[in-house]
Amino acid sequence: xxxxxxxxxxxxxxxxxxxxxxxxxxxxxxxxxxxxxxxxxxxxxxxxxxxxxxxxxxxxxxxxxxxxxxxxxxxxxxxxxxxxxxxxxxxxxxxxxxxxxxxxxxxxxxxxxxxxxxxxxxxxxxxxxxxxxxxxxxxxxxxxxxxxxxxxxxxxxxxxxxxxxxxxxxxxxxxxxxxxxxxxxxxxxxxxxxxxxxxxxxxxxxxxxxxxxxxxxxxxxxxxxxxxxxxxxxxxxxxxxxxxxxxxxxxxxxxxxxxxxxxxxxxxxxxxxxxxxxxxxxxxxxxxxxxxxxxxxxxxxxxxxxxxxxxxxxxxxxxxxxxxxxxxxxxxxxxxxx
Amino acid sequence: xxxxxxxxxxxxxxxxxxxxxxxxxxxxxxxxxxxxxxxxxxxxxxxxxxxxxxxxxxxxxxxxxxxxxxxxxxxxxxxxxxxxxxxxxxxxxxxxxxxxxxxxxxxxxxxxxxxxxxxxxxxxxxxxxxxxxxxxxxxxxxxxxxxxxxxxxxxxxxxxxxxxxxxxxxxxxxxxxxxxxxxxxxxxxxxxxxxxxxxxxxxxxxxxxxxxxxxxxxxxxxxxxxxxxxxxxxxxxxxxxxxxxxxxxxxxxxxxxxxxxxxxxxxxxxxxxxxxxxxxxxxxxxxxxxxxxxxxxxxxxxxxxxxxxxxxxxxxxxxxxxxxxxxxxxxxxxxxxx
DNA sequence: TGGGTCTAGAAAAACGTTTTTCTGACCCAG
DNA sequence: CTGGGTCAGAAAAACGTTTTTCTAGACCCA
Numbered sequence: 001x002x003x004x005x006x007x008x009x010x011x012x013x014x015x016x017x018x019x020x021x022x023x024x025x026x027x028x029x030x031x032x033x034x035x036x037x038x039x040x041x042x043x044x045x046x047x048x049x050x051x052x053x054x055x056x057x058x059x060x061x062x063x064x065x066x067x068x069x070x071x072x073x074x075x076x077x078x079x080x081x082x083x084x085x086x087x088x089x090x091x092x093x094x095x096x097x098x099x100x101x102x103x104x105x106x107x108x109x110x111x112x113x114x115x116x117x118x119x120x121x122x123x124x125x126x127x128x129x130x131x132x133x134x135x136x137x138x139x140x141x142x143x144x145x146x147x148x149x150x151x152x153x154x155x156x157x158x159x160x161x162x163x164x165x166x167x168x169x170x171x172x173x174x175x176x177x178x179x180x181x182x183x184x185x186x187x188x189x190x191x192x193x194x195x196x197x198x199x200x201x202x203x204x205x206x207x208x209x210x211x212x213x214x215x216x217x218x219x220x221x222x223x224x225x226x227x228x229x230x231x232x233x234x235x236x237x238x239x240x241x242x243x244x245x246x247x248x249x250x251x252x253x254x255x256x257x258x259x260x261x262x263x264x265x266x267x268x269x270x271x272x273x274x275x276x277x278x279x280x281x282x283x284x285x286x287x288x289x290x291x292x293x294x295x296x297x298x299x300x301x302x303x304x305x306x307x308x309x310x311x312x313x314x315x316x317x318x319x320x321x322x323x324x325x326x327x328x329x330x331x332x333x334x335x336x337x338x
Numbered sequence: 339x340x341x342x343x344x345x346x347x348x349x350x351x352x353x354x355x356x357x358x359x360x361x362x363x364x365x366x367x368x369x370x371x372x373x374x375x376x377x378x379x380x381x382x383x384x385x386x387x388x389x390x391x392x393x394x395x396x397x398x399x400x401x402x403x404x405x406x407x408x409x410x411x412x413x414x415x416x417x418x419x420x421x422x423x424x425x426x427x428x429x430x431x432x433x434x435x436x437x438x439x440x441x442x443x444x445x446x447x448x449x450x451x452x453x454x455x456x457x458x459x460x461x462x463x464x465x466x467x468x469x470x471x472x473x474x475x476x477x478x479x480x481x482x483x484x485x486x487x488x489x490x491x492x493x494x495x496x497x498x499x500x501x502x503x504x505x506x507x508x509x510x511x512x513x514x515x516x517x518x519x520x521x522x523x524x525x526x527x528x529x530x531x532x533x534x535x536x537x538x539x540x541x542x543x544x545x546x547x548x549x550x551x552x553x554x555x556x557x558x559x560x561x562x563x564x565x566x567x568x569x570x571x572x573x574x575x576x577x578x579x580x581x582x583x584x585x586x587x588x589x590x591x592x593x594x595x596x597x598x599x600x601x602x603x604x605x606x607x608x609x610x611x612x613x614x615x616x617x618x619x620x621x622x623x624x625x626x627x628x629x630x631x632x633x634x635x636x637x638x639x640x641x642x643x644x645x646x647x648x649x650x651x652x653x654x655x656x657x658x659x660x661x662x663x664x665x666x667x668x669x670x671x672x673x674x675x676x
Numbered sequence: 677t678g679g680g681t682c683t684a685g686a687a688a689a690a691c692g693t694t695t696t697t698c699t700g701a702c703c704c705a706g
Numbered sequence: 707c708t709g710g711g712t713c714a715g716a717a718a719a720a721c722g723t724t725t726t727t728c729t730a731g732a733c734c735c736a
Binding site (some may be wrong): 008051053054055056057058059060061065066068070089090091093094097098101102106107108109110112113120121123124145148167184212280283287 | 346352389391392393394395396397399402403404405406408427428429431432435436439440443444446448449451458459460461483600620621624625629
């Protein structure tokens, strides 16, 4: 019996109906002040009869709190998701949603889009920002709005900003050591041109690794939005120009998948002629042919840590400004296994 | 220069500062009524100087709109996500987030949790509900709140409710025909005890299929929260009691993965002795050993259709009440390939 | 010159709660 | 029999916008 005479039913309607003050209705329904049992019963009955639903927006007006946080990723979906739309961002999203719900916050998913949503108008109290680049547009908008933000992966140039450190230098070292140990003597590196900490750190680590061994560095920086096709095309060119390359470390999984295609097209066997490894152990590293050696980044733990950092920041309490991701570990698959 | 003297800066502060009415400040900032150019400039300057940020909650008070929709799944995460937290729900989430953002709505991720969030207090205008069971708790709460809801997968017993029909009978028929064509003569079925439309329809289709061929039906209904371990255990028992079984159709991917484990433990080869197929072609069907034959459910299209249904419902406009998912197609993998 | 229209801004209402403050009745101890 | 305390409810303030209504002056034209 949802008495729907046009307008929404408010607390005022109940008050009028019972000749009682609105505040009394509020207290009766919420129970935060004692109200005569009998009156409470009548209020509740009337509320039910009229089909009253508390307006959650009005409710939040006093506190000004949205009780929600946003999860932002500026990476094009070709990277974060691709055709199957699964991957890095969604793996973080799942755990972050759970963890924030535990704290009474909902999680809003802000997908990377050309027409970026007007950040000004999003109903959120804070944000998680996935792998921001040096000049990240979301980072600027969020900072301009003055929202608390936790970065998942440091933002280059913003060493002060609260972040979960993904420790990409260590990840890169792990992968390079594995490739070398698997027999590689000339390792090429493919990163993205976007200036994310993971790419910058990996490049530095690669330079160090190459220098230490007297190996001439061979490094491609590709545009993330090029996706798998670009990875394939550029790898083909690389293999043609540098036939001595016997391993490729592709930081972005779609580039790695493209590299596999290129290897097949160039008649190279994997891992016999060419070893290929990537960073994020997601659905794409599994689906590649052959499945790719990759790194377990412990994204659920990372997501949980990020939410735990963000919550006190929202409350205005002191919060740690830097947390380190757990130690990474290698998952060796056919793309490098001897 | 975020002049932060305790309180938040409001439109009133700007008005006071300039000896001007609050409404004028509002109009100057929003531009929806003409305000003298010079004054606009002064208002904007003062706003910037004081560090004014519009309060999005207050802004929404008049409209009462949250500008957000919720994505709910009552399936335990063991099913929807599992250890890697990816899968059905997240695949839908990615596309739904994109599609709703396009309409100016954000998407809230409501993960399945024991302590269900108080649905009453969620700041949403509508909801998508993934594969609700006959007695789905979220469905009840959402309906009680009077929110528009689009079900992704019909809800048994709620044929009237707006939904995207996942056409599970056809999916089941596709899988059964494939198993038979791959040489199976005795196909066992594993569904979940939760009464979701996909399970009910599959069971019906299986019964029809078996009857038509004079094949004695063999059907297990498992508790979804049991996950892969339960799938393994029950498959082991099944194989012991019915050694003649030469194919298993497991509707839930974790059960299928468990069935693979069981087959190995029982010394059966896949697909030689035993063919295994599942429904959702997600990361788990790929990661199984061997990779599983599964169905492409076109979840991105499904998610888009669901959002498109929901939007007019929120606006109070007439909306279609039933949409059919695209035709399903089979992805044949090593678990059934001859 | 009087009545109409237009203008830019002021003023007030509205959105729907929650929280704080006020009030009158009652009770009890001093 | 009075002053203070407790009680349940009323009243009002508060939250921060947006929207509607009002107003005083400028302008115009018959």
